[in-house]
Amino acid sequence: MTEPVIEVRGLNKHFNIGGGFFSKPNDVVRAVDNISFDVMRGESFGIVGESGSGKTTLGRCMMQIIKPSSGSVKFHGTDLVGADQKTLRQIWQAIRMVFQDPQSSLNPRLRVIDLIGQSISKAEGLKGAALADRVSELLTKVGLRPEFLHRYPNAFSGGQRQRLGIARALATNPEVIIADEAVSALDVSIQAQTLNLLKDLQEQYALTYIFVAHDLAVVEHFCDRIAVMYLGQIVELSTTTDLFQNPKHPYTRALLEAVPIPDPRARKPRRLKGEAIPIVASKGCRFSPRCPHATDMCRETVPTTRKIDGADVLCHYAGDI
Amino acid sequence: MMPLTPMPTEPLVEMRGLKTHFHTDDGVVKAVEGVDLDIYPNRTLCVLGESGCGKSIMARSIMRIVDAPGRIVEGSIQYRSAEGSIVDLAKVRHGSRQLRQIRGQDIAMIFQEPMSSLGPIQKIGQQIAETISLHRDVSRKEAKEIAIEMLDKVGIPRPRERFESYPFELSGGMRQRAMIAMALSCQPRLLIADEPTTALDVTTQAQILDLIAELKEEFEMGVMLITHDLGVVAQVAEDVAVMYMGKVVEKGDVYSIFERPQHPYTRALLESVPKIGGEKRDRLPAIRGMVPHPLARPTGCTFRTRCDHFMPGICDVNEPAMVDIGDSQAACFLHLEKTHD
Numbered sequence: 001m002t003e004p005v006i007e008v009r010g011l012n013k014h015f016n017i018g019g020g021f022f023s024k025p026n027d028v029v030r031a032v033d034n035i036s037f038d039v040m041r042g043e044s045f046g047i048v049g050e051s052g053s054g055k056t057t058l059g060r061c062m063m064q065i066i067k068p069s070s071g072s073v074k075f076h077g078t079d080l081v082g083a084d085q086k087t088l089r090q091i092w093q094a095i096r097m098v099f100q101d102p103q104s105s106l107n108p109r110l111r112v113i114d115l116i117g118q119s120i121s122k123a124e125g126l127k128g129a130a131l132a133d134r135v136s137e138l139l140t141k142v143g144l145r146p147e148f149l150h151r152y153p154n155a156f157s158g159g160q161r162q163r164l165g166i167a168r169a170l171a172t173n174p175e176v177i178i179a180d181e182a183v184s185a186l187d188v189s190i191q192a193q194t195l196n197l198l199k200d201l202q203e204q205y206a207l208t209y210i211f212v213a214h215d216l217a218v219v220e221h222f223c224d225r226i227a228v229m230y231l232g233q234i235v236e237l238s239t240t241t242d243l244f245q246n247p248k249h250p251y252t253r254a255l256l257e258a259v260p261i262p263d264p265r266a267r268k269p270r271r272l273k274g275e276a277i278p279i280v281a282s283k284g285c286r287f288s289p290r291c292p293h294a295t296d297m298c299r300e301t302v303p304t305t306r307k308i309d310g311a312d313v314l315c316h317y318a319g320d321i
Numbered sequence: 322m323m324p325l326t327p328m329p330t331e332p333l334v335e336m337r338g339l340k341t342h343f344h345t346d347d348g349v350v351k352a353v354e355g356v357d358l359d360i361y362p363n364r365t366l367c368v369l370g371e372s373g374c375g376k377s378i379m380a381r382s383i384m385r386i387v388d389a390p391g392r393i394v395e396g397s398i399q400y401r402s403a404e405g406s407i408v409d410l411a412k413v414r415h416g417s418r419q420l421r422q423i424r425g426q427d428i429a430m431i432f433q434e435p436m437s438s439l440g441p442i443q444k445i446g447q448q449i450a451e452t453i454s455l456h457r458d459v460s461r462k463e464a465k466e467i468a469i470e471m472l473d474k475v476g477i478p479r480p481r482e483r484f485e486s487y488p489f490e491l492s493g494g495m496r497q498r499a500m501i502a503m504a505l506s507c508q509p510r511l512l513i514a515d516e517p518t519t520a521l522d523v524t525t526q527a528q529i530l531d532l533i534a535e536l537k538e539e540f541e542m543g544v545m546l547i548t549h550d551l552g553v554v555a556q557v558a559e560d561v562a563v564m565y566m567g568k569v570v571e572k573g574d575v576y577s578i579f580e581r582p583q584h585p586y587t588r589a590l591l592e593s594v595p596k597i598g599g600e601k602r603d604r605l606p607a608i609r610g611m612v613p614h615p616l617a618r619p620t621g622c623t624f625r626t627r628c629d630h631f632m633p634g635i636c637d638v639n640e641p642a643m644v645d646i647g648d649s650q651a652a653c654f655l656h657l658e659k660t661h662d
């Protein structure tokens with residue numbers, strides 16, 4: 001395998017949600033809980049998991065947009081945790097993030113040309129017509145018309161805005177793109193077009209993607225390896241083929257079973273019951289309250305990550321169930 | 322096979338010839354350009370279509386919340402109230418009491434981007450409770466309890482504590498659910514949901530769709546669901562409408578649309594869906610070409626520039642009208658030809 005571009009080790013981010021009238025003052029949400037993984041050059045690394053499982057927080061911690069509570073995030077060997085602003089600014093050209101909510105991440109007062117052009121003119125000193133050309137080219141790449149150059153973001157539809165976010169991330173020729181639900185608001189055809197574009201760019205420039213998404217069909221198509229998150233932890237990390245053909249963690253299985261099938265004659269009865277409780281007792285496996293296979297051991301003892309047929313799985317019984 | 326709910330006789334909403342345009346400096350953007358569509362109580366209508374084709378603007382037209390420089394320029398939106406009287410939402414005065422009452426209480430909307438409807442500086446619980454107090458005759462304490470119950474129903478863990486959270490403290494999907502809780506808390510007669518589950522993982526999505534389906538049946542609520550996810554459409558829709566460049570190009574019941582799509586655009590959409598366990602392809606099939614510039618609408622059929630069945634001299638000359646084909650309707654000359662034979 002090639003060398004890792006990003007190495008995450010023991011990353012933690014805890015939020016206090018004290019202050020509420022009913023909550024104990026020291027309730028802690030472990031949004032990211034002791035996470036470690038490597039991302040290789042030129043690969044697409046998928047992150048999936050239930051809403052609130054910590055995917056966005058993980059991405060933001062990797063970028064240092066929010067400060068991790070502890071742990072390290074190395075980019076080509078340089079630790080970003082605790083790095084100074086100057087280093088971070090450089091890194092932010094090389095690692096770009098596409099944000100989940102385009103509405104709140106695109107400044108409504110900037111026209112498209114400035115929104116996307118700013119970082120290009122900063123990095124390469126492009127101006128005037130040359131800059132307009134570059135931005136138009138980027139717009140075309142993501143399937144938007146170059147005539148939209150002087151529009152404000154609110155004159156776009158939801159999916160169009162999402163593509164603005166992608167164009168902005170591509171603007172500085174980054175090495176790594178952390179895409180947080182970057183194609184979720186796109187219709188299937190434009191989604192296909194966008195995924196094809198991202199793949200082409202990857203081949204040309206050996207781009208690395210960290211791809212957060214909830215659409216498992218998209219993740220299956222796009223990613224080489226996938227990490228499944230549950231309540232701040234990675235419960236299964238495996239190659240895409242393996243994960244889909246031979247899911248080992250009960251939560252991964254529940255996720256796969258919940259995928260809506262595009263066939264109206266295959267309507268499903270309902271699936272995984274219960275809900276994820278983000279504030280957890282330190283006892284036992286976090287998925288045990290909802291797990292169909294849970295035993296006393298699961299409720300008492302915290303599992304550790306084990307290697308099973310090449311996959312990393314956080315479950316006492318994975319492999320046997 | 323799920324039996325189709327029998328078609329209620331009277332629609333909740335009837336849109337006829339609806340046109341919503343944006344008058345910009347560069348010209349007129351015809352975001353919605355002549356939509357005829359019915360929404361029935363106790364049925365889910367899914368609206369599909371390429372990004373930018375006018376789904377959200379159509380939805381916002383029903384709610385009368387299209388931002389300037391956009392406005393409804395033609396057509397009607399007949400809404401049948403609980404008492405049976407009919408109101409043309411396209412014509413009611415902005416800021417009128419009637420409109421305010423209908424909006425929020427009779428018709429509620431869930432927005433594509435949650436942050437656009439949740440205020441950033443107020444606790445989510447309070448926002449929901451206030452909406453409830455505004456539209457339902459309950460005390461403040463009851464409103465709070467209903468709000469907590471709704472947060473629980475949409476699957477927000479520890480709802481009593483989350484009542485006190487600010488939007489920024491929630492994950493993307495939780496915000497979405499908070500907004501859904503707000504929309505459903507007033508038991509609307511019509512729910513317009515614009516991509517309600519795009520930001521949600523599949524298990525949470527299933528839970529929300531179940532909740533909407535439950536309320537739909539319990540209160541005979543009509544649902545208009547805008548989504549790109551054909552899996553979701555297949556799972557929840559009774560009726561489907563497919564839009565392209567501001568127009569409905571095909572509509573029908575969910576089985577007809579999935580099994581006998583008539584419009585080339587509908588067929589192309591169905592073919593672009595990535596499927597789990599499908600054959601591994603390097604590239605996904607995308608519809609070729611780009612949606613035309615809104616200011617340069619093609620003459621004749623707007624889809625002709627990307628259509629594999631383009632017939633020169635026909636498709637670029639006249640606009641195809643909607644014709645009945647089996648149980649569905651489509652606007653395409655391929656079918657007009659057939660009916661003439």
Ligand SMILES: Nc1ncnc2c1ncn2[C@@H]1O[C@H](COP(=O)(O)OP(=O)(O)OP(=O)(O)O)[C@@H](O)[C@H]1O
Pocket residue numbers: 154155156157158159160185187343345350352370371372373374375376377378379388389390391433615
């Ligand atoms: N303020 C505005 N000024 C000019 N054009 C606008 C404005 N708001 C929306 N539009 C245009 O109206 C068209 C329809 O937009 P709409 O938001 O309804 O699309 P949509 O079908 O909901 O797409 P998506 O799936 O991406 O959300 C788009 O082409 C959009 O660019």
Ligand SMILES: Nc1ncnc2c1ncn2[C@@H]1O[C@H](COP(=O)(O)OP(=O)(O)OP(=O)(O)O)[C@@H](O)[C@H]1O
Pocket residue numbers: 015016017029031049050051052053054055056057058100278489490491492493494495520521522
């Ligand atoms: N600023 C904050 N203060 C308190 N809690 C927070 C804050 N930001 C995130 N959280 C909590 O951390 C957990 C993880 O949130 P995160 O946004 O990372 O989830 P996610 O996996 O991206 O979910 P989604 O799929 O819904 O976007 C949630 O329980 C959330 O409420």
Ligand SMILES: [Mg+2]
Pocket residue numbers: 055056057100180492493494
């Ligand atoms: Mg998120």
Ligand SMILES: [Mg+2]
Pocket residue numbers: 157158159376377378433515
């Ligand atoms: Mg929209």
